Amino acid sequence: GAGVSQSPSNKVTEKGKDVELRCDPISGHTALYWYRQSLGQGLEFLIYFQGNSAPDKSGLPSDRFSAERTGGSVSTLTIQRTQQEDSAVYLCASRPAGGSYEQFFGPGTRLTVL
Amino acid sequence: QQQVKQSPQSLIVQKGGISIINCAYENTAFDYFPWYQQFPGKGPALLIAIRPDVSEKKEGRFTISFNKSAKQFSLHIMDSQPGDSATYFCACKAAGNKLTFGGGTRVLVKP
Numbered sequence: 001g002a003g004v005s006q007s008p009s010n011k012v013t014e015k016g017k018d019v020e021l022r023c024d025p026i027s028g029h030t031a032l033y034w035y036r037q038s039l040g041q042g043l044e045f046l047i048y049f050q051g052n053s054a055p056d057k058s059g060l061p062s063d064r065f066s067a068e069r070t071g072g073s074v075s076t077l078t079i080q081r082t083q084q085e086d087s088a089v090y091l092c093a094s095r096p097a098g099g100s101y102e103q104f105f106g107p108g109t110r111l112t113v114l
Numbered sequence: 115q116q117q118v119k120q121s122p123q124s125l126i127v128q129k130g131g132i133s134i135i136n137c138a139y140e141n142t143a144f145d146y147f148p149w150y151q152q153f154p155g156k157g158p159a160l161l162i163a164i165r166p167d168v169s170e171k172k173e174g175r176f177t178i179s180f181n182k183s184a185k186q187f188s189l190h191i192m193d194s195q196p197g198d199s200a201t202y203f204c205a206c207k208a209a210g211n212k213l214t215f216g217g218g219t220r221v222l223v224k225p
Contacts, residue, residue: 043215101146105157
């Protein structure tokens, strides 16, 4: 079956512009996560959606970052007034309902802020 | 505060050798410890995972050793192959199903 997909795969933007990154999770997966991976670094948790519960936004680095998940499926991560330090790979992962803790990752969106 | 410390940052091993990667954590509430493998241009993929009630788990050439009292766990890759060349991340899960990742180890297996 299809895995997690993300678009665009690459995004180059100018400092101060807004960007939207999209994640299509695996069909039927109830949990969705966003992470940020800076060059040569580990994964930094950003936000977590679980079903219809309020999202866990505890990892968002500033109020310039926001995310939504429509209809319990597709999610969009928005970064307003981008800064050069926002340059990173943004990864989305989804997880099925039930007892499995495995997260299935998409290929990521590489964001470059000039 | 770095909750999960992973070492080494990089590792070079000859084909057929053993790769060992270590992780240490601080939060005793962590209750699930996976290792993820990431190839360039791809997202991480689950390799193997362990719960704190066992001290070792083996799947093929990959083994996790877990020391609860020391709050450490490690990944051993036996008979390393060039196809194992990738970046490996340890992670720890707390309540809420959030993963905290280590900084990653880049492994290069030389033929």
